[in-house]
Amino acid sequence: MTLDDWGQLQDILRASVGKNNYTNWIGPLSFIGAKNGVASFSVPTNFLGNYVSQNFGDMIVYQAQQAGHDIQRVHFAVLKTGAIETSKQHASVAPKPDVQVSSPKPSKTPDVLAGAPLDKRFTFDTFVVGKPNELAHAAARRVAEGGPVTFNPLFLYGGVGLGKTHLMHAIAHELQSTRPDLKVLYLSAEQFMYRFVQALRERKMMDFKSLFRAVDVLMVDDVQFIGGKDSTQEEFFHTFNALVDQNKQIIISADRAPGEIKGLEDRIKSRLQCGLVVDLHPTDYELRLGILQSKVEIQKAQYPGLNIDEGIIEFLAHRISTNVRVLEGALTRLFAFASLVGREITMDLTVDCLSDVLRASERKITVEEIQRRVSEHYNIRLSELIGPKRVRNFARPRQVAMYLCKQLTSRSLPEIGRRFGGRDHTTVMHGVKRIEELKIQDGQIAEDIEMLRRALEE
Numbered sequence: 001m002t003l004d005d006w007g008q009l010q011d012i013l014r015a016s017v018g019k020n021n022y023t024n025w026i027g028p029l030s031f032i033g034a035k036n037g038v039a040s041f042s043v044p045t046n047f048l049g050n051y052v053s054q055n056f057g058d059m060i061v062y063q064a065q066q067a068g069h070d071i072q073r074v075h076f077a078v079l080k081t082g083a084i085e086t087s088k089q090h091a092s093v094a095p096k097p098d099v100q101v102s103s104p105k106p107s108k109t110p111d112v113l114a115g116a117p118l119d120k121r122f123t124f125d126t127f128v129v130g131k132p133n134e135l136a137h138a139a140a141r142r143v144a145e146g147g148p149v150t151f152n153p154l155f156l157y158g159g160v161g162l163g164k165t166h167l168m169h170a171i172a173h174e175l176q177s178t179r180p181d182l183k184v185l186y187l188s189a190e191q192f193m194y195r196f197v198q199a200l201r202e203r204k205m206m207d208f209k210s211l212f213r214a215v216d217v218l219m220v221d222d223v224q225f226i227g228g229k230d231s232t233q234e235e236f237f238h239t240f241n242a243l244v245d246q247n248k249q250i251i252i253s254a255d256r257a258p259g260e261i262k263g264l265e266d267r268i269k270s271r272l273q274c275g276l277v278v279d280l281h282p283t284d285y286e287l288r289l290g291i292l293q294s295k296v297e298i299q300k301a302q303y304p305g306l307n308i309d310e311g312i313i314e315f316l317a318h319r320i321s322t323n324v325r326v327l328e329g330a331l332t333r334l335f336a337f338a339s340l341v342g343r344e345i346t347m348d349l350t351v352d353c354l355s356d357v358l359r360a361s362e363r364k365i366t367v368e369e370i371q372r373r374v375s376e377h378y379n380i381r382l383s384e385l386i387g388p389k390r391v392r393n394f395a396r397p398r399q400v401a402m403y404l405c406k407q408l409t410s411r412s413l414p415e416i417g418r419r420f421g422g423r424d425h426t427t428v429m430h431g432v433k434r435i436e437e438l439k440i441q442d443g444q445i446a447e448d449i450e451m452l453r454r455a456l457e458e
């Protein structure tokens with residue numbers, strides 16, 4: 001099995017374990033190589049290796065064999081400073097090629113009009129609303145009422161894992177229960193393409209067209225996928241127009257705004273912009289906290305007896321990125337880990353178990369961001385902060401900015417000096433030292449720095 005083969009296998013695994021399980025467990029594996037029937041992977045933590053081994057090991061072996069590779073076992077090791085530590089965390093799986101591997105997919109309701117299955121958990125009840133997503137939520141709610149079509153299409157867009165699919169499934173669930181008379185079809189743009197290609201191959205275009213034109217509500221997820229795929233776009237355009245003409249509701253999602261989807265024909269872009277375009281903004285601290293609190297309840301129900309302090313939840317909401325899938329995955333992993341090792345969820349255990357996630361989520365603060373914030377804070381121009389003048393009104397904020405650059409970025413002193421109008425590294429060193437002293441002597445400076453640091457790390 002080669003790296004390319006693993007790439008293909010990853011696609012198969014993604015489809016069989018579901019997107020969330022994939023992101024949390026399979027995605028972090030790095031394929032090292034295969035020898036004598038053993039496929040080796042490096043993993044970020046021992047826990048992850050053990051968990052994948054126990055829960056997905058059989059499936060990886062099974063799918064590798066299905067794809068024709070001679071794999072009998074999988075082996076996970078934490079890769080540290082170039083060496084593979086194999087002693088403590090050896091995890092392997094005996095071959096069971098003929099076992100029926102139970103798929104850990106979430107439970108699904110029956111297909112909606114033979115489209116993609118809906119995830120039972122993705123309802124309005126489980127969707128946490130905050131400032132970044134309130135508009136998208138309100139629009140989705142409106143569509144879910146199933147009343148007369150007021151905007152067409154509803155176009156939801158936003159970054160990875162911010163709840164687009166969740167909202168679409170919620171609309172479908174709601175319509176299924178309140179308007180069972182409506183034919184609702186949900187599918188991804190990728191599935192739309194496969195169906196289209198299949199219909200072409202099997203000469204069943206009439207069936208294809210009549211299926212898509214008979215729906216009352218059509219939802220197409222991840223529409224950016226059809227960018228650059230000309231005949232699929234063409235067919236999508238016709239389907240779209242036919243439904244709009246009949247005043248049927250269309251809901252589309254994408255990872256970016258219609259105008260920014262690469263390889264999409266202009267006429268489709270403008271069609272997509274005709275209705276209501278709303279974006280899901282990256283989560284803020286409050287929303288992350290709300291989501292974590294609601295997901296903690298689910299975990300507690302699954303692991304009775306396990307508890308988590310509010311302080312740890314706040315820590316996670318602060319430290320983990322804006323992607324809700326990652327946030328949710330971290331919590332799942334934390335509870336699974338604590339239960340596996342039979343320990344309470346403490347801060348130490350949290351940091352230990354989630355070290356890779358916490359590292360990956362570390363926000364990279366830039367020198368430019370610091371300069372901008374500091375000049376805003378002290379109400380001076382950026383050019384004055386960076387410029388040559390040594391008057392105290394500019395010099396002190398400049399030193400504060402240099403100090404923050406040293407503390408919050410990985411830039412070296414000479415690099416920082418260069419970004420401050422080509423100053424020498426000794427000037428930066430002096431500035432940093434001065435602020436360190438002032439922080440102790442001058443309460444105002446200490447407060448300013450704390451405030452700026454918090455704003456930058458938000």
Ligand SMILES: Nc1ncnc2c1ncn2[C@@H]1O[C@H](COP(=O)(O)OP(=O)(O)OP(=O)(O)O)[C@@H](O)[C@H]1O
Pocket residue numbers: 020122126127128129133158159160161162163164165166167222255291324325328
């Ligand atoms: N506001 C929210 N409240 C509760 N759960 C949320 C919220 N937003 C996202 N999630 C959860 O985060 C996970 C990812 O969400 P979802 O699959 O809807 O993201 P997406 O925007 O469609 O991502 P992608 O671009 O990868 O398709 C899901 O498990 C979903 O339930």
